[in-house]
Amino acid sequence: MEGCAEDVVSRDDAFAGTVESNAGILTEQTVLDVLAAQIPYAEQMHAVHALEAAKYAGIFVDNMSCPQVAPLTISLAQSDNASLFNIRRADANDLQNLITWKELMLRDVQDQNSPHVDCAQGPSVRVNDGAATVTLIDEGEVCALDAWHMLADTTESGISAAHPSMLNEDQAQAYNIVMWHLDQKLCGQSPPPLRMLLHGEGGTGKSRVIQTITQYFHSKAAGLLLLKAAYTGVTASLIDGKTTHTIAMITRGDDRGMSSQSKAKLQQFW
Numbered sequence: 001m002e003g004c005a006e007d008v009v010s011r012d013d014a015f016a017g018t019v020e021s022n023a024g025i026l027t028e029q030t031v032l033d034v035l036a037a038q039i040p041y042a043e044q045m046h047a048v049h050a051l052e053a054a055k056y057a058g059i060f061v062d063n064m065s066c067p068q069v070a071p072l073t074i075s076l077a078q079s080d081n082a083s084l085f086n087i088r089r090a091d092a093n094d095l096q097n098l099i100t101w102k103e104l105m106l107r108d109v110q111d112q113n114s115p116h117v118d119c120a121q122g123p124s125v126r127v128n129d130g131a132a133t134v135t136l137i138d139e140g141e142v143c144a145l146d147a148w149h150m151l152a153d154t155t156e157s158g159i160s161a162a163h164p165s166m167l168n169e170d171q172a173q174a175y176n177i178v179m180w181h182l183d184q185k186l187c188g189q190s191p192p193p194l195r196m197l198l199h200g201e202g203g204t205g206k207s208r209v210i211q212t213i214t215q216y217f218h219s220k221a222a223g224l225l226l227l228k229a230a231y232t233g234v235t236a237s238l239i240d241g242k243t244t245h246t247i248a249m250i251t252r253g254d255d256r257g258m259s260s261q262s263k264a265k266l267q268q269f270w
C-alpha cells in the first residue's frame, strides 16, 4: 500500500476543519496533526491582530522580520494607527525601567509577606496618586529602620507597617495627626476626640497608614488604646482588626435587640 502512511494534512485546511487523506485511512500521524491544529479560532485571530498592530506601529525593524500575516478585516489609515496605538520602539532606558520596576514589585510582594521590611532593601517605592517614585534610604535611616524592625517583630501581621519616613505626603499627614493626638493623651492632656476620615481609592495606602499608626501605638506601649474595625471580615483581617458588628456586639438575626447585660458590657468597654 504505497503512500498510505503519507496522509497529507494541510495546516490551513485543518483550521478550516478539513483533513485530506489521500488514502482515506486514519493514521496516528493524521490524528496528531489534527490535534496540533486545534488552536481556538479566537486565539489565532488575536495573534494575527497583535502582529498586525505591531507591524503598523513599526515595532519590527524591517519587513523581513515581520511574519506575513493575514490583513486585518478593519482597515485603518496609517496616521490613525499611530495615534490609536501611540507606540514607539522600546529603548535601553525603557528596558532598564522595566527591570527596576519588576524588582521593586517583587520586593514589595516580599515585604507584604514578611513580618518586617528587609533593612538592606535599598531603594523603596513611594506611592502617590497612582504614580510611583523611587527613593534611596540613607545610612541614618537604615539604623532607624533597624530599631523599628525590632518593634515590628512583636506586632501584627496582615498588611505590614511602613517606616514613617516612607509614607507619602498625604499618608504622613494622617499619621502625624493621630500621632500628635496620642502624644497629647499620653502626656495627660485632654485633646478633643479625634474624628478623622482617611479616605482614598482602593490601593492608595490606607491600610498601610493604619498599620503604621498601629506600630506607633505599640512603640508607645499604648496598643490597648487602639481598636481597629472594618465592615467586612476580609478588610478587618488585612489590618488585624475585627468587624464593626463584632466590636459593637451586634449579632445577626436577633430581633429581641441587645440584652441589658450586653449593653452594660458595651458601655463599660467604651
Ligand SMILES: Nc1ncnc2c1ncn2[C@@H]1O[C@H](COP(=O)(O)OP(=O)(O)OP(=O)(O)O)[C@@H](O)[C@H]1O
Pocket (backbone or CB within 6 Å): 108, 112, 125, 126, 127, 159, 162, 166, 167, 168, 171, 200, 201, 202, 203, 204, 205, 206, 207, 208, 209
Ligand atoms: N508609602 C508606601 N510605601 C510603599 N508602598 C506602599 C505605601 N503605601 C502603600 N503602599 C503599597 O500600596 C499597596 C496598597 O496599599 P494599601 O493596601 O494600604 O491600600 P488601601 O488604600 O488600604 O487599599 P484598599 O482600599 O484596596 O484596601 C500595598 O502593596 C502597599 O504595600
